[in-house]
Amino acid sequence: MSGNPYLTVQAVTKYIKRKFDADPHLRNVYVKGELSNVKIHPSGHIYFTLKDDKSRIQSAMFRGNASNLKFRLESGMNVLITGDINVYESSGQYQLYAQTMEPDGIGALFLAFEQLKEQLSKEGLFDVRWKQQLPWIPRKVGVITARSGAAFQDICSTIGRRFPMAEIVLFPAAVQGREAVPSIVEAIGQAESYGNLDVLIIGRGGGSIEDLWAFNEEEVARAIFSCRIPTISAVGHETDTTIADFVADHRAPTPTAAAELAVPAKEELAGRILDRKRVIYRFLSTRLTQEQKRLDRMRNSYPFLYPERLYRPFIEKQSSLEERLIRSRGELLYRKTQEFSQKTARLQYVSPSAVLKQRLKESTVTEERLIRAMQQSLGGKKDRFLADIRMLQALNPLSVMERGFSIIYKEGAVVKTADALASGDSVKINMQDGTAVAEIRSIELQKEES
Structure with missing residues (x-):
């Protein structure tokens, strides 16, 4: 015996598994119960829990055995299972490994039939439509x-x-x-x-x-x-x-x-063909009799006996309509002629040539009025201009100088009085035909009369 009495979890699990493997009562066991938590793995393996009112056991059915099932597993289904019980080492749990499975109280094939029938019926594959x-x-x-x-x-x-x-x-x-x-x-x-x-x-x-x-x-x-x-x-x-x-x-x-x-059946077809033939014969015979009677009635009818009376009202109506048409045509032509004359007159009034002549006449009158107004305006302006010239000539100092007068400037300013000058001042004298520069020698002022 070793000094360490403790076993690993794996060792304990393996020991228990060997005990399960060695027990012949855990092989080919027959178990019945209710399915719950049914899970079908994509690989084809089926995992589920088998339970009754007091206990439950984890169970599995591998793909090889699951492929032989004729019915679809559903939670709540009561089943009869044969298989082995062993330990799943990874989780340390014992499991039931199912090899065969049958519904409890009903045949597997019958259950599979009913399940598929219900599924396809819900999908509508049985619908009459x-x-x-x-x-x-x-x-x-x-x-x-x-x-x-x-x-x-x-x-x-x-x-x-x-x-x-x-x-x-x-x-x-x-x-x-x-x-x-x-x-x-x-x-x-x-x-x-x-x-x-x-x-x-x-x-x-x-x-x-x-x-x-x-x-x-x-x-x-x-x-x-x-x-x-x-x-x-x-x-x-x-x-x-x-x-x-x-x-x-x-x-x-x-x-x-x-x-x-x-x-x-060919005999049935032959009989149906004969029946159709008889039906068609009776139908055509009846139809021909009816049409013959109809033809006789039409031949003896009023329009066929007196055809001219049939279309006489229409001839009269046609004559009346023709007269109305001729009368309406004359009235319409007269009315349209009047409208044409009116529109022609209006068109002549508003035609471009007439409008142009009228505008030209108005332009000539306006031009004449404008010329007269300009002549009158120019005459008045000319008279005022001549009057202004005469006034300017009268007020022009040069006109005074033409009569012998002159203008004296001292330092650019006009000398208006003698007392503005002093002896020795230099002055400029503007005369009609030129300018002279002089020097003031003496100044004599006029004495005011008492």
Whole structure:
């Protein structure tokens, strides 16, 4: 025994796990309970809790086993499980590892059927509004079933007996087993790509629910729903019901019944043709009799017996209208002539040449008035100008000098009196014909008279 008596958590867990592995009672155990916390991992593994009213155990179902489930796990579902109980070392918890699982109290296949039926019904795949009508006289009938099965032989014999003109095209497919689902889906795709098919029968003969299970798979149901060709589901016997019956456009209880639904009976067609012929004959006979009577009534009617009386009122009306038209035409012509004369006069009055002549006349009168006004204005201005000249000449000092007078300037200023001068001043004397410079020698002032 070592000096350290303590074990690691891993060592304890491994020890407990070996105990679980060694216990034969924990292998192939049968456990029933209620599912809760169901989680489906993207990898395909399923994790859930299995519980009853007193206990619960963590559980798992790996992808390999989960792929064999026919129904969808849901929380609250009671199930029967076979598997092993062991320890999950990472969490130190013991877990139930389920290998198989069945619903408690109901079959797995029946539960899977009901679950898928409810799901597709909610999505509207069973709605009547999506159902396509079957053609009355199909030329090509497609069949999806096993090549060697009795169902194909029954369909061929029934169509050959009822409506041999129709062409039968087989799209062979596996109808049971693991390869059935992809085989049926592929056959539906081939039928759509084939073209010119008027109706498509999908089905097989009778068998157990396991044998018919391919027609309960979601992939097959969606392929039938998406098919653009009117489809007839004919799976098993009359008591058998599959998901394909709900999504198909029409359901037949057996393959033989599907063939009868797909094509009309030639005897029935012949009878219908004869019935139509009789109906058409009666209709035409009745119609001809009615039209003959109608023709006789028309021949004996008043307009045909006295045709001239038929159009006489119209001739009178035409004459009256013609007179009114001639009278109205004269009145209209007179009125329009008057309007034309008035508009011509107005046009002449407002025409550019008339306006120009009027404006030219007005311009001439205005020009004459302007010339007279200018002449009068110039005469008055001339008279005033001459008067002003005479006044200026009278007031002009140069005029005085012409009479012998002169003007004396001292230092640029006019000398008006003698006392403004002094002996010896230099002055400038302006005369009519020139200027003289003089010096004042003496000044004699006039004495005022007493």
